[in-house]
Amino acid sequence: MWEFYNERRCIRTYAGHSQAVRDVNFNNTGTEFLSASHDKMIKLWDTETGQVLLILLHFVDRNRRIVSTSDDKNIRVWEWNIPVDFKYIADPTMHSMPAVAQSRNGKYLAFQSMDNQIRTMEPLTNFRWKSKKIFKGHMVSGYACGLDFSPDMSYLISGDADGCLIIWDCKTTRIFERIKAHDDVCIDAKWHWHEKSRILTAGWDNVVKLWD
Numbered sequence: 001m002w003e004f005y006n007e008r009r010c011i012r013t014y015a016g017h018s019q020a021v022r023d024v025n026f027n028n029t030g031t032e033f034l035s036a037s038h039d040k041m042i043k044l045w046d047t048e049t050g051q052v053l054l055i056l057l058h059f060v061d062r063n064r065r066i067v068s069t070s071d072d073k074n075i076r077v078w079e080w081n082i083p084v085d086f087k088y089i090a091d092p093t094m095h096s097m098p099a100v101a102q103s104r105n106g107k108y109l110a111f112q113s114m115d116n117q118i119r120t121m122e123p124l125t126n127f128r129w130k131s132k133k134i135f136k137g138h139m140v141s142g143y144a145c146g147l148d149f150s151p152d153m154s155y156l157i158s159g160d161a162d163g164c165l166i167i168w169d170c171k172t173t174r175i176f177e178r179i180k181a182h183d184d185v186c187i188d189a190k191w192h193w194h195e196k197s198r199i200l201t202a203g204w205d206n207v208v209k210l211w212d
Contacts, residue, residue: 016043016052022144023099034066042068067109067123069097075111077127087127098144104151108133112147116140118158118168137175138166146188151196159186165201165211181209 001012017037026033032053036042044054066078068085073094077087097119099112108130111119118135121127138145141161148157155176156168163182168175181189182203192198199211 012050014045014050016045017041023146065123067100069100069111071096071098073097075127077123089127099146101147101149103149103153105153108149108153110135110147110149110156112140112145112158114140114142118147118156133170133173135168135173137168138164143185143187145186146190146202148190150191151193157189157191157199159189159201159203161185163203163205165189165199179211181211182207 001010001014002008003011014035017035017039019038021035021037023036024033026047031047033045033047034042035045043052045051046053064080066080068076068078073090073096075089075097076085077089078084079086095114097111097113101110102108102123103110107122107124109121109123111121113119116136116139120130120133120135122130135156135158138158138160139162143161145159145161147159149155149170150157154170156170158166158168159181160166163180163184163186165179165181165186166175167177167179181201182205184204186201186203188200188202190200192200197212200208201211202208
């Protein structure tokens, strides 16, 4: 974990997985986070103490539920503190969706699909797909590129295999801007939680960039 301002130094490290960590997701207050690893484990951490609270993917519905995705082309929804999924989403037409993001108001989820589309659903209305809100125009080429909504829900961002940061207009689903962000795959993109004009990207060129 790095501090965002001042020297931007590493202030804490967390050890608990036996293989590479693929993704990390905080709850809305930042007090806890989930980590997903290639050791096939998902762990819940206390941010302050570094203690593993639970070994079980994404917090939804006011932190009461978790959404997990995987390469088996299925989506599972879990109730908090219940180790059995209460909803299982599978469809023969679905592709693997290894990355997911939630809007700040909790009303929408966006899934990075391996058919070079971003699909959306409403977690508060029985997890139904929104057929008119599909975002296209980028190439992930099998990479689990991260994505995120802007704080005001006006835009959706994603990295892609060409090292680009793609910004879509949420209302029209059209590409608003395409930025060459990295020399290799742009594996993740996140909107700053407080400073709404800033975006962070991470690339396979071993660089994390802050955009204004």
